[in-house]
Amino acid sequence: MRISTRFSDSIHILAFIEVYKDIKLSSDVIANSVNTSAVVIRRLMGVLRAAGLIDTKQGSAEPKLAKDPSEITLLDIYFATEGNKPIFELDKNTNPDCIVGGNIQEVLGTYYEDAKIAAKRKLNETTLEDLIETILVKQKYKNSKN
Amino acid sequence: MRISTRFSDSIHILAFIEVYKDIKLSSDVIANSVNTSAVVIRRLMGVLRAAGLIDTKQGSAEPKLAKDPSEITLLDIYFATEGNKPIFELDKNTNPDCIVGGNIQEVLGTYYEDAKIAAKRKLNETTLEDLIETILVKQKYKNSKN
DNA sequence: ATCTACTGTAATTAATCAAGTTACATCAAA
DNA sequence: TTTGATGTAACTTGATTAATTACAGTAGAT
Numbered sequence: 001m002r003i004s005t006r007f008s009d010s011i012h013i014l015a016f017i018e019v020y021k022d023i024k025l026s027s028d029v030i031a032n033s034v035n036t037s038a039v040v041i042r043r044l045m046g047v048l049r050a051a052g053l054i055d056t057k058q059g060s061a062e063p064k065l066a067k068d069p070s071e072i073t074l075l076d077i078y079f080a081t082e083g084n085k086p087i088f089e090l091d092k093n094t095n096p097d098c099i100v101g102g103n104i105q106e107v108l109g110t111y112y113e114d115a116k117i118a119a120k121r122k123l124n125e126t127t128l129e130d131l132i133e134t135i136l137v138k139q140k141y142k143n144s145k146n
Numbered sequence: 147m148r149i150s151t152r153f154s155d156s157i158h159i160l161a162f163i164e165v166y167k168d169i170k171l172s173s174d175v176i177a178n179s180v181n182t183s184a185v186v187i188r189r190l191m192g193v194l195r196a197a198g199l200i201d202t203k204q205g206s207a208e209p210k211l212a213k214d215p216s217e218i219t220l221l222d223i224y225f226a227t228e229g230n231k232p233i234f235e236l237d238k239n240t241n242p243d244c245i246v247g248g249n250i251q252e253v254l255g256t257y258y259e260d261a262k263i264a265a266k267r268k269l270n271e272t273t274l275e276d277l278i279e280t281i282l283v284k285q286k287y288k289n290s291k292n
Numbered sequence: 293a294t295c296t297a298c299t300g301t302a303a304t305t306a307a308t309c310a311a312g313t314t315a316c317a318t319c320a321a322a
Numbered sequence: 323t324t325t326g327a328t329g330t331a332a333c334t335t336g337a338t339t340a341a342t343t344a345c346a347g348t349a350g351a352t
Contacts, residue, residue: 003235004235005235005236005237007234007235008234008235008236008237008250008251008254009237011250011254012237012240012246012247012250015246015250016246016247019245019246032241032244033240033241033244033246033247034237034240034241034247035237035239035240035241035247074257078234087233087265088153088154088224089149089150089151089153089154090151090154091151091154091155091158091180091181093181094158094179094180094181095178095179095180095181098178098179099165099281099282099285100158100161100162100165100179100281101158101162101179101180101181102285102288103281103284103285103288104154104157104158104161104277104281105154106284107277107280107281107284108154108157108277111220111268111269111272111277114268115265115266115268115269116265118264118265118267118268119233119261119262119264119265120261121264122257122260122261122264123257123261126257131250131253131254131257134253135245135246135249135250135253136245138249138252138253139245139248139249142248142249
């Protein structure tokens with residue numbers, strides 16, 4: 001498949017909404033920052049709205065975060081966009097009549113689950129606020145070099 | 147994309163080789179356990195050989211683990227099959243002239259890296275030996291119920 | 293009231309990727 | 323030398339996702 005950038009782009013949208021919360025934000029303006037089409041942005045925003053992360057109103061270009069950025073973690077955004085998708089895929093079609101084939105996927109599932117939880121714990125340690133602060137510091141550094 | 151089961155199938159192959167190390171193992175026999183074609187198995191075995199996890203000899207059906215199963219971790223197998231593939235995809239095409247678009251992917255990259263390492267540390271905790279023992283215990287449990 | 297600009301969403305297209313398949317050269321061993 | 327393997331390249335098929343097209347519904351200014 002084409003690799004999915006939904007998670008990254010969704011984080012981008014939320015950060016953008018927060019950073020530019022004082023100006024009018026049409027899906028077109030956001031799309032210009034993410035470098036995609038306005039429809040793709042609106043589609044992702046629909047997902048974020050369904051997950052309770054933003055509030056939008058049809059017809060008006062005023063998306064708002066539904067929570068304080070310190071209350072939104074990368075994991076919240078991950079769940080919103082990817083749900084419970086595994087990060088390591090099992091092969092559910094192995095031969096059940098073989099000792100290995102009949103047991104391995106179930107066993108692997110528990111190991112994968114442990115690894116997935118470890119990754120998600122890390123995602124849960126970072127808030128949207130942390131991310132935005134880091135972005136702004138990085139930008140200051142860029143400016144100081146010119 | 148279709149989700150890739152290379153990692154899971156490669157683990158399967160290695161476990162199968164170890165469990166049935168005393169009998170002749172053609173790619174056809176292994177394919178029957180993984181429930182795929184012999185060519186797919188040989189392709190994966192080529193990758194595992196290149197990574198130094200197995201030894202094979204063209205023409206003879208005698209694949210062997212190149213290391214003791216207690217010396218092969220799930221992470222070794224992950225690296226062999228997936229290399230340094232990210233588990234969370236960045237969008238490398240965001241607008242560089244925007245404060246958010248110009249900095250976010252680089253910042254996200256570090257957070258993703260932390261999460262990826264956390265997951266890999268977990269994968270590195272489990273050896274092929276552990277996996278096989280768990281499979282065999284699970285099989286014993288199944289048998290006892292009949 | 294009615295433009296204009298915008299959101300929400302469905303349907304289609306195009307690109308990408310992995311497994312499956314076909315084909316065949318090469319090697320091992322009886 | 324025949325049979326049964328491996329190794330690998332080339333092509334096909336299926337699945338997935340962003341991009342695109344189209345359009346109905348809403349908000350707000352004039």
